[in-house]
Amino acid sequence: MEQVFFFYFAFVIAAASVLVVAVRNPIYSAVALLIMFFHVAGLYVTLHAEFLAAVQIIVYAGAILVLYLFVVMLLNLRQDDRYHRQWPMAAAVGLTLVIEAVILTAMKGWTTPVIAAGTETTVGGTGNTEAIGDVLYSTYLFPFEVASLILLVAMIGAIILAKKDLGEPTEL
Amino acid sequence: MSLYGTDLLALLPELIIVVTACLVLALDPITPASRRDLLAWLSVGALALCLGLTGWQISVLNVRVSAFSDLVVIDAYARFWKILLYGVTGVIILLSLPYLKAERIHLGEYYGFILLALSGMMVMVSGADLLTIYLGTELMSISLYVLTGFNRSKPRSLEASAKYFVLGAFSSGILLYGISLLYGMAGSTKLASIAVAIGTRGADDPLLLIATILVAVGFGFKLAAVPFHMWTPDVYQGAPTSVTAFMAVAAKAASFAAFIRVFVEGLGGLKADWSLLFLLISVVTLVLGNIVAIVQTNIKRMLAYSSIAHAGYLLIGVVTFSGAAVAYYLVAYLLMTLLCFAVLVVVGNSGGSDQIEDFAGLAKRSPFLAFAMLIGMISLAGVPFTAGFLGKFFIFDAAIRQHQTMLVVIGVITVGCGFYYYLKVVRAMYWLTPPADSQPVPLSALSRLTMTLLIAAIFVLGVYPQPILNALDQPAARATISMFR
Numbered sequence: 001m002e003q004v005f006f007f008y009f010a011f012v013i014a015a016a017s018v019l020v021v022a023v024r025n026p027i028y029s030a031v032a033l034l035i036m037f038f039h040v041a042g043l044y045v046t047l048h049a050e051f052l053a054a055v056q057i058i059v060y061a062g063a064i065l066v067l068y069l070f071v072v073m074l075l076n077l078r079q080d081d082r083y084h085r086q087w088p089m090a091a092a093v094g095l096t097l098v099i100e101a102v103i104l105t106a107m108k109g110w111t112t113p114v115i116a117a118g119t120e121t122t123v124g125g126t127g128n129t130e131a132i133g134d135v136l137y138s139t140y141l142f143p144f145e146v147a148s149l150i151l152l153v154a155m156i157g158a159i160i161l162a163k164k165d166l167g168e169p170t171e172l
Numbered sequence: 173m174s175l176y177g178t179d180l181l182a183l184l185p186e187l188i189i190v191v192t193a194c195l196v197l198a199l200d201p202i203t204p205a206s207r208r209d210l211l212a213w214l215s216v217g218a219l220a221l222c223l224g225l226t227g228w229q230i231s232v233l234n235v236r237v238s239a240f241s242d243l244v245v246i247d248a249y250a251r252f253w254k255i256l257l258y259g260v261t262g263v264i265i266l267l268s269l270p271y272l273k274a275e276r277i278h279l280g281e282y283y284g285f286i287l288l289a290l291s292g293m294m295v296m297v298s299g300a301d302l303l304t305i306y307l308g309t310e311l312m313s314i315s316l317y318v319l320t321g322f323n324r325s326k327p328r329s330l331e332a333s334a335k336y337f338v339l340g341a342f343s344s345g346i347l348l349y350g351i352s353l354l355y356g357m358a359g360s361t362k363l364a365s366i367a368v369a370i371g372t373r374g375a376d377d378p379l380l381l382i383a384t385i386l387v388a389v390g391f392g393f394k395l396a397a398v399p400f401h402m403w404t405p406d407v408y409q410g411a412p413t414s415v416t417a418f419m420a421v422a423a424k425a426a427s428f429a430a431f432i433r434v435f436v437e438g439l440g441g442l443k444a445d446w447s448l449l450f451l452l453i454s455v456v457t458l459v460l461g462n463i464v465a466i467v468q469t470n471i472k473r474m475l476a477y478s479s480i481a482h483a484g485y486l487l488i489g490v491v492t493f494s495g496a497a498v499a500y501y502l503v504a505y506l507l508m509t510l511l512c513f514a515v516l517v518v519v520g521n522s523g524g525s526d527q528i529e530d531f532a533g534l535a536k537r538s539p540f541l542a543f544a545m546l547i548g549m550i551s552l553a554g555v556p557f558t559a560g561f562l563g564k565f566f567i568f569d570a571a572i573r574q575h576q577t578m579l580v581v582i583g584v585i586t587v588g589c590g591f592y593y594y595l596k597v598v599r600a601m602y603w604l605t606p607p608a609d610s611q612p613v614p615l616s617a618l619s620r621l622t623m624t625l626l627i628a629a630i631f632v633l634g635v636y637p638q639p640i641l642n643a644l645d646q647p648a649a650r651a652t653i654s655m656f657r
Contacts (some may be wrong), residue, residue, distance in 0.1 A: 139241045140303075141176070141240060143243060143307050146295055146307040146311060147307055149190065149288065149311055150311050150314060152288075153285070153288050153311060156197065156284075156285075156318075157285070157317070160279075160281055160285075160324075166281075
């Protein structure tokens with residue numbers, strides 16, 4: 001059952017990635033990227049990394065991709081043909097990678113994947129989201145707070161650099 | 173709250189600085205423009221409070237305290253740098269006051285960001301974990317990116333800010349990559365655990381070497397060592413002069429402090445490998461920094477290359493494992509660079525530009541300013557009886573003891589170059605005739621007092637270096653430094 005899901009996610013991720021670079025309309029590219037992000041999140045769920053899956057959807061699909069779409073729509077890029085005449089380059093890179101993979105498998109041989117024993121992160125019967133939250137607010141409280149300061153600096157800094165009138169004194 | 177009571181108490185200076193920074197940011201909108209001086213004085217007051225607090229800690233019980241599950245350590249080493257950073261930041265704020273008014277960028281946010289950058293530096297110098305050190309570095313850097321672009325009406329300032337940001341983000345990425353490899357190797361980002369893991373894995377592990385190189389590159393950028401120095405001249409020139417002073421002095425000191433802690437406490441087991449790496453870097457830094465400085469006509473660019481060159485001398489101290497010499501050199505460097513920038517802030521303000529020729533005949537216009545600049549320059553060059561001379565003396569002494577004759581030879585030759593370009597400014601001030609329409613440069617009593625104190629400190633430390641050498645020689649400090657000897 002797990003394998004079925006893995007192959008489903010892996011296939012969709014690969015197909016969507018190809019679509020991202022192959023379709024000509026940037027909007028379709030972005031949507032294909034969105035599909036890929038969702039399936040990567042699905043892959044994380046099969047690995048029992050629920051927190052990572054949620055972050056993947058919230059941050060990548062929710063924030064970064066929406067930003068992409070905004071830019072694409074604001075710039076009104078209907079079609080950009082500049083990057084669609086790169087088949088020779090793509091073939092060369094792809095061929096190199098295939099040769100590398102063949103050599104590596106020939107050297108190491110096919111081995112069955114090693115299934116790690118007992119590494120599931122369930123601390124005291126809680127899920128991994130709770131476990132992460134737990135260490136974040138206990139062991140790593142200090143770095144967490146410093147990171148919040150960094151966000152504060154970034155936020156105010158962006159305002160300072162971008163705002164039109166900050167009330168600078170006009171005369172001496 | 174009660175859980176972290178003692179931890180918070182240990183971090184009281186950091187808390188005071190952060191709270192003051194937030195207070196300044198919050199008070200700024202309700203402070204009328206004419207009374208923004210109060211925000212500067214509030215910041216200076218907080219710094220004085222922290223200075224007293226840390227000074228009291230040093231005098232009462234200078235022991236190593238770990239806080240927040242060993243992510244932060246407050247030891248004699250951290251306290252030494254914190255004291256220095258408070259002092260330097262205080263002087264910078266005092267110098268900024270008239271400068272910001274003249275440049276018409278007197279905004280409360282400036283002081284808030286200076287204090288936030290300072291809190292990042294404090295986290296850096298007392299980080300016992302790569303995670304904390306990295307976050308401290310980022311807090312400092314991001315505040316500096318904003319401060320660099322603070323003069324928003326000048327394209328040069330914004331360009332410097334963008335350049336600094338892009339290159340800085342890139343170097344942070346490299347540093348993080350190194351840290352992640354170390355984490356993968358040791359299973360922890362704590363410096364102590366990394367040292368243990370290096371002990372068990374042996375020093376010739378290729379993974380370790382790659383990680384060391386990446387971390388060295390990341391720090392090399394912050395220290396402005398060649399070949400990671402490209403950003404320095406442009407950023408130093410573009411940033412508001414008071415911010416340049418802050419970068420050249422405080423950011424450099426904090427980066428060196430964190431850098432030495434990481435490489436001694438964490439990667440001390442690889443000393444044989446990284447000392448060769450830094451040997452090469454220091455030679456290139458010395459040669460390039462000093463030679464390119466000769467042809468500069470803008471004094472801020474010249475001071476940028478001079479700051480690169482001084483990073484080279486400091487790296488000689490790192491290569492020869494002499495902690496006290498590095499600490500003394502840094503203190504001397506802070507004092508004399510601060511003095512030069514103090515004069516530059518005042519003169520640049522009245523003249524509107526900062527070319528070396530603008531200093532022509534300064535001695536006739538404003539003898540005191542010219543004298544202060546003279547002291548700063550000869551100390552940077554390394555004339556005896558100034559702190560700069562003793563700093564170089566200790567560094568070369570350490571190098572000779574370690575039989576690094578080649579380094580000493582290169583060092584002495586580059587000092588010769590230094591004399592040429594530092595004295596070029598002195599020549600302009602004392603031998604060239606001032607332009608016909610020149611007037612004396614107005615100087616506030618506060619700036620005059622600050623400069624007098626800096627001059628006094630340069631001479632006192634130049635003949636009596638014991639306080640600095642002893643500060644790091646106490647039993648608690650020896651833990652870090654002994655590995656260094």
